[in-house]
Amino acid sequence: MFLAVRDLEIRPLAIEQTFARGEITLEDVNLEWIGPLHLQGKAQWTGAGIRLQAHLAGQIAPLCARCLEPVPIELDRDLDLLYRPAEAMPSEAEVPLGSAEAEVAFFRGAGLDLADLIREQVLLALPMRTLCSDDCRGLCPGCSANLNREACRCPGHTQV
Numbered sequence: 597m598f599l600a601v602r603d604l605e606i607r608p609l610a611i612e613q614t615f616a617r618g619e620i621t622l623e624d625v626n627l628e629w630i631g632p633l634h635l636q637g638k639a640q641w642t643g644a645g646i647r648l649q650a651h652l653a654g655q656i657a658p659l660c661a662r663c664l665e666p667v668p669i670e671l672d673r674d675l676d677l678l679y680r681p682a683e684a685m686p687s688e689a690e691v692p693l694g695s696a697e698a699e700v701a702f703f704r705g706a707g708l709d710l711a712d713l714i715r716e717q718v719l720l721a722l723p724m725r726t727l728c729s730d731d732c733r734g735l736c737p738g739c740s741a742n743l744n745r746e747a748c749r750c751p752g753h754t755q756v
């Protein structure tokens with residue numbers, strides 16, 4: 597779904613969209629899959645930007661940092677975001693990291709693609725480091741055995 601500014605200027609739009617598993621992908625992120633994700637809410641033009649108030653629910657599965665098994669995470673969050681036109685974006689020097697305006701984002705062109713919004717929200721929801729459990733034993737660097745459920749097969753290793 598694409599939220600066009602020229603439509604929102606006329607009237608607010610109800611949003612309801614489900615992204616099936618596999619429909620949304622992210623490059624360079626250790627994710628097994630995203631979705632299905634369900635986004636429901638409304639969007640309106642405020643004069644300064646697109647305000648989007650919606651509920652996002654569904655599942656993502658980042659990979660365990662040690663054993664590379666997918667670890668499903670439930671997303672269930674209320675969003676209240678203001679997307680301003682990119683032309684209004686302050687230069688980088690004016691935006692200190694950790695600025696209080698974290699809920700303000702930017703869009704380019706004629707409007708906002710909800711798939712882009714979902715990608716951003718998934719990135720925000722990802723833990724810094726995913727572990728399937730605190731005592732995950734990971735993969736053997738020699739034989740790649742998943743040491744959580746199988747014994748190392750390296751020559752000379754009789755017991756783990």
Ligand SMILES: [Zn+2]
Pocket residue numbers: 660661662663664665727728729732733734
């Ligand atoms: Zn693990």
Ligand SMILES: [Zn+2]
Pocket residue numbers: 736737738739740741748749750753
């Ligand atoms: Zn091994």
